[in-house]
Amino acid sequence: MTAVIVCAVLYMVILERDRLVEFAAGFSADPAEDAATGDMAEDAETLEIAPDETGAHVVHVVARRSESAIAENAVRLRGRTEALRQVNVQSETSGLIISPPIRAGAFVEAGQLMCEIDMGTRGAALAEAEARLAEAQSRLPESEARLAESRAQLTAAEIDNNAASRLSESGFASETRAATTAATVSAAVAAIQSAEAGVEAARSGIRSAEAGVDQAREEISRLQIRAPFEGLLESDTAELGSLMQPGALCATVIQLDPIKLVGFVPEAQVDRVEIGAPAGARLASGREVQGEVIFLSRSADLQTRTFRVEIEVDNADLAIRDGQTADILISTDGIPAHLLPSSALTLNDAGALGVRVVTEETEALFMPVTMLRDTARGVLLTGLPDQVDVITVGQEFVTDGVAVEVTYEELTQ
Template sequence: MTGFILAATASFALLGAPAKAVEREPVPVVAVASHAQEFADRLILRGRTEANRKVEVKSEIAGLVASPPLRKGAQVRAGEILCNIEDGGRTAELAEAKARLSEAQQNFEASEQLSKKGFTTETRANAMIAELAQAHARVLRAELNIERLAIAAPFDGILESDTAELGSLLQSGSTCATLIALDPIKLIAYVPERSVDAIEVGARIQARLITGREIEGRISFVSRAADRETRTYLVEAEAPNPDLAIRDGMTAEIGVALKSRMAHLAPQNALTLNDDGALGVRLAVDGVARFAPVTILKDEPRGVWLDGLPETADILVAGQEFVIDGAPLDVEYAEPDRIQ
């Protein structure tokens, strides 16, 4: 009986004793010590070139063209005459207007002398003043019409059409010539609404034309109103074109430099998912594994640019699939260049 009690007591003591905690062995992993770098992404747009200026130079008065035409493709300077219109009696109209002005001036002076002596009414004096003003206006109008006989280029450019033919009749509002300016050349494209806030006026652009030529410039305009049908925003850029070799309407692939930010460049195999399916990487923090969610900014041959990590991070690149948060790690560090 005594032996049975001793055996039972020993069994109870064994069952009631607290279990000793099992320590987890550190998991061997490979990590890279990553430091945040400046990351400048580019937004690629499809667009085309466009003349910086384009205008139909029109006549302001009616008359026959008195000058031989300039041929399309000719380069002209601002102020160069494109079309001369026949006088059509306008010089005579100016001479008549000047004669009437001289007569009105004499009548006004005579009326003024009589008014001082009290021999004319105030109404008559005012009428002379009005007549003199009208004579001045007729002279100015006649002079302006003579100036309008010569139709000049408003800016440096290239004729996109022949000027009006010699002997042809131009009405007020008829086209003398079409003129375009190609330096600087304009590039236009439309950007989706989700990306428009990333583009700033003054941002640098690099464009590749359909011919293979590459040019550089800067953003000059970002629309604040979307196209109602496509929900896209007009973006314009300007690039130097001193030799005028870039034509209006050429297809272009436009790369817009976006605002830079700090990010980490990590190998693609560092990416993993947590139990909730969130994309991220595992870090070695104080000797244990920690999951960190990330956002992929760009995927390129060297690796992936990641946002959401601290300035310095030890990113696991091998063995991260076999650890969970809080697992102790046996970390071996590798050079980033050898991993990527």
């Protein structure tokens, strides 16, 4: 029963308000008070909508006269820090470690000894190679002397052959002697060829011996594993007495100064990023850093269709570590935008985001906008003229073409 009574009262108050007022007027003791009550109701109905001079109804709204300004339109990425260089320093030969280990976290200079391997018999192998080289070098003068002797014999044989040939032609010598001297010349030529081959063999032996010496020395140089660049050790070096094999890890060295910030740019924004552009980042620890873009990939990732970008940041104090999460902002060319309160935004019948503005004919008009970003003072919007009157209060009560009476915020502040 209570619910039925309440529904009846609400029906009379909302839908049958005029009849209820007339019914109550019959019991009013003060006609003047009734007239005042009627005037108040009429004023309430015309508070927002009132007729203008031509008789058409206008809507009272509050507007802001906004002018565009250049706003920074940075590319926002989420990425991580990455060491400039990281190398696993490995052994190239086998043997026992004879150097004490260097503990992880230590700073090493370029060329600093990290692991040393026992020489073993490599010293003897070098001495043997050097002895072979000396022996090969001693054979060369002997071979060159034989070559010189053979050339002298050839010269003498050619002189005898010429003399025998002339005497034979004049009848003063037999043809047998001429044939003998010619054979001697041929033998001398063969001896020269053999001597030249001996010289080449001696020189080849020297080169082979030199290669053996170089190989033995290179093998000895591999016994000392040194840091390829200055950096920090990410692991202990090989322990004293441990057996190293080719490819075994001596230590991992990373270089953190400078350090890189690595992110991935969506293909829709890749054209806005340029090499050398200033950039900044906020690390997960709260630290803010600045640098510049040093690399932008020309090839997209096949899975994410994004492009790798690298930013170089100074890290002289080595406080930034490898693998920290970073919110990255890459500076780009600014664009004109309007700073407006978020409450001024509205939607049209098609669901498009925009604002309603006041035209020169003092009528409402919907304009679509693009939100650049949100700030503590409002939202930055693009897509509007350089100067525009934006309705900030009452935009939900007007549609395109509706006449408005404007009160500007500048006049009320």
